Amino acid sequence: MIETRDLTVSYGGVEALHATSLEFQAGQVTALIGPSGCGKSTFLRCLNLMNREIPGCCVGGSILYHGRDVNTAKENLFELRKSIGMVFQQPTPFRKSIRENILFAPKRHGLVAGREQEDALVEESLRAGALWDEVKDKLDKSACALSGGQQQRLCIARTLAMRPDVVLFDEPCSALDPISTYTIEETIRAIAERGICAIIVTHNMEQAARVSDRTAFFYLGDMVETGDTKQIFSAPRDARLADYLTGRFG
Numbered sequence: 503m504i505e506t507r508d509l510t511v512s513y514g515g516v517e518a519l520h521a522t523s524l525e526f527q528a529g530q531v532t533a534l535i536g537p538s539g540c541g542k543s544t545f546l547r548c549l550n551l552m553n554r555e556i557p558g559c560c561v562g563g564s565i566l567y568h569g570r571d572v573n574t575a576k577e578n579l580f581e582l583r584k585s586i587g588m589v590f591q592q593p594t595p596f597r598k599s600i601r602e603n604i605l606f607a608p609k610r611h612g613l614v615a616g617r618e619q620e621d622a623l624v625e626e627s628l629r630a631g632a633l634w635d636e637v638k639d640k641l642d643k644s645a646c647a648l649s650g651g652q653q654q655r656l657c658i659a660r661t662l663a664m665r666p667d668v669v670l671f672d673e674p675c676s677a678l679d680p681i682s683t684y685t686i687e688e689t690i691r692a693i694a695e696r697g698i699c700a701i702i703v704t705h706n707m708e709q710a711a712r713v714s715d716r717t718a719f720f721y722l723g724d725m726v727e728t729g730d731t732k733q734i735f736s737a738p739r740d741a742r743l744a745d746y747l748t749g750r751f752g
């Protein structure tokens with residue numbers, strides 16, 4: 503679905519991510535793990551070309567999305583981000599109603615026409631975000647009145663409303679309590695079961711083990727080891743990964 507080849511990122515001429523080649527499949531969750539500052543978020547942000555908006559940031563190498571290199575100046579970001587959605591660490595609802603949060607991007611892209619289609623998309627997206635039952639009677643209320651966990655699920659639902667085939671999660675649970683975290687992990691699994699490629703940056707090793715099929719470990723700007731999550735956690739090959747998993751650093 504999406505693949506990087508020799509991807510590098512530098513900020514102001516200093517390389518923060520060294521040549522990284524990784525592949526991500528449809529229907530799988532991949533966790534990106536590693537100590538603070540190792541380049542996980544930098545890597546994730548490349549996949550929907552977000553680093554491009556950071557002054558002084560330079561991205562080299564290839565990002566193949568359905569086999570097409572999107573790391574080119576002519577790539578249409580508006581179109582690309584329709585299919586590669588992103589959920590951030592802090593929930594970022596718009597200051598609008600729950601319903602308008604869901605419909606904002608689909609309307610801009612002309613994906614819905616008429617009340618019937620809008621209602622169907624709102625319900626489908628909120629169900630996929632595991633939020634429908636809690637909000638179905640207050641769709642016109644402000645999204646900002648929801649709890650933090652509900653806001654994050656709304657942001658997931660809003661992303662899914664665009665029917666993306668890749669969803670990037672940058673530490674989506676770090677601001678949430680354990681129950682909200684559990685619900686979001688279940689939602690991420692359900693998203694992958696629908697065939698979406700989900701990629702999650704997390705500091706929480708238990709979360710990576712629970713939620714992901716595959717894991718990639720980053721260290722000081724290098725992608726050091728990748729493999730099936732079970733293997734990574736039970737039989738790490740690289741000594742730095744083994745140390746990280748046993749809490750010797752990070």
Ligand SMILES: Nc1ncnc2c1ncn2[C@@H]1O[C@H](COP(=O)(O)OP(=O)(O)OP(=O)(O)O)[C@@H](O)[C@H]1O
Binds near residue numbers: 536540545556
């Ligand atoms: N906008 C930026 N400008 C300059 N340097 C940056 C920027 N963003 C990240 N960096 C640098 O790139 C390196 C990797 O940072 P990045 O945020 O990708 O790491 P991370 O593994 O996601 O860390 P954390 O887990 O703490 O979020 C760090 O040295 C960081 O200082």
